[in-house]
């Protein structure tokens with residue numbers, strides 16, 4: 001069921017088994033799994049079913065250092081989270097992304113791909129993907145078109161990879177009815193978690209403090225708590241929960257907020273294909289994005305080029321992915337941008353402050369660029385392509401100085417410190433861009449696919465102005481996973497080191513990020529976490545039923561009774577009577 005927290009009696013204390021904070025991909029996935037396991041849970045979501053400006057404003061913060069945008073349009077703060085605006089690209093991490101690589105400081109996960117593989121497979125149903133198969137030969141054969149062909153890659157230096165597209169699954173819409181019908185999961189909308197309260201020298205979470213923008217207060221006490229508010233906000237909430245520990249929760253080793261990563265993204269060079277390859281759709285980001293011609297088994301796919309693991313090791317590089325990007329007339333003009341925003345609006349993507357009237361006016365004022373760009377994007381006449389560029393994303397280098405901190409001067413409307421983000425993709429990322437483009441250009445020229453003119457190398461200099469200011473909207477690493485509390489905020493089970501009942505779900509736990517899109521890995525890790533949580537609850541209840549309280553893995557410390565208005569005490573059996581029906585009316 002859904003509950004509108006703005007209509008909950010002030011001071012209500014809700015009791016449950018698992019309290020999930022944040023209703024994005026991670027939070028909703030966990031809620032769905034707990035429902036299947038018959039576990040009572042509360043899902044606390046800051047926003048409602050639709051985006052609103054007041055809630056969105058809670059996400060504002062400042063990029064310090066390298067220009068970096070992470071608020072409007074870069075994160076969604078309403079039910080479904082950033083799945084309300086994501087692009088749907090999905091590909092599991094490569095096996096070597098999990099390994100400790102001696103040329104990349106702080107690299108290595110506590111486990112390998114084989115541990116996540118069964119969960120990756122299960123994400124395909126959740127994310128509405130095709131068969132669990134990322135073999136380029138499989139997809140080339142399944143598509144079976146002359147203009148969707150793999151390029152020959154004979155040198156052993158370059159390989160091709162496949163990503164699948166989720167439709168994209170908008171979790172807030174897709175799973176709304178299931179959660180509305182659920183008797184186990186209570187989803188509280190407009191519920192902003194302001195603080196995580198602890199007992200026992202800040203080792204155990206007792207409850208979370210929830211407020212609404214309309215001024216209501218609510219508390220949720222639970223046996224286990226899971227933070228799933230996204231890669232930036234997970235760190236913010238831990239740092240801001242500093243009543244008992246001045247440095248914030250789980251921050252005994254000053255790691256929370258550090259190692260912030262996003263995938264740096266660049267366009268570069270100029271590619272002239274030979275006649276034989278000029279019509280190939282497989283690697284061109286403009287042609288293959290959700291293109292029905294590049295699809296099989298009901299799933300659109302895309303292919304990217306990458307260096308082989310042997311070359312990465314030999315050249316001591318980070319992982320990377322490269323596409324081709326056709327440049328059409330009018331691209332980048334005001335009219336083209338206005339047209340693009342209108343298309344995004346038609347696709348129901350969240351765009352802060354978007355106004356149809358303003359964009360219509362812009363398009364009318366720039367008719368040639370608007371119509372020219374619209375025509376070429378719609379019909380994609382190859383004769384009008386002005387240029388083709390490499391477009392690449394590179395694995396970010398884990399760096400403790402790349403970090404999310406709390407602002408000392410700026411607070412949001414709820415009184416919570418805003419964040420400052422100092423994004424540092426790293427010098428090795430620059431070299432990886434240079435070497436990846438150079439090796440790829442060499443391979444394409446040698447095999448007669450294209451002639452390539454490279455841009456000047458960027459290593460050692462400032463980042464070029466073409467570096468995308470939003471990164472790739474992938475916020476990762478701020479509560480990294482490591483077996484040692486000296487090197488990680490969470491352990492291999494995503495439990496916060498030194499705490500008995502606090503877990504983290506989402507890309508903030510990634511120790512390294514590879515060069516693939518994070519959401520499928522977020523979903524896989526969350527499915528794994530749900531099993532761990534179910535096991536913890538079962539073993540703890542077995543302990544309780546045997547009377548063996550000592551040794552249980554967590555403590556449940558309900559809020560003091562005198563703080564609970566009797567009429568407002570709620571539990572899973574006595575549910576509050578103020579639900580929001582699934583249709584939101």
Ligand SMILES: Cc1cc2nc3c(=O)[nH]c(=O)nc-3n(C[C@H](O)[C@H](O)[C@H](O)COP(=O)(O)OP(=O)(O)OC[C@H]3O[C@@H](n4cnc5c(N)ncnc54)[C@H](O)[C@@H]3O)c2cc1C
Nearest residue numbers: 022024025026046077081082087088089193230506517519
């Ligand atoms: C434009 C764009 C394109 C993208 N494209 C892709 C792509 O193609 N492929 C890919 O893999 N990834 C993509 N991503 C990234 C992807 O969307 C995220 O990785 C994913 O959605 C993160 O899920 P999450 O549940 O961890 O966090 P979020 O989606 O950020 O969800 C967090 C939730 O917590 C809520 N919340 C926050 N603070 C609080 C609080 N204090 N109290 C209560 N609730 C709170 C928020 O409202 C939100 O609903 C894209 C992102 C953007 C913005």
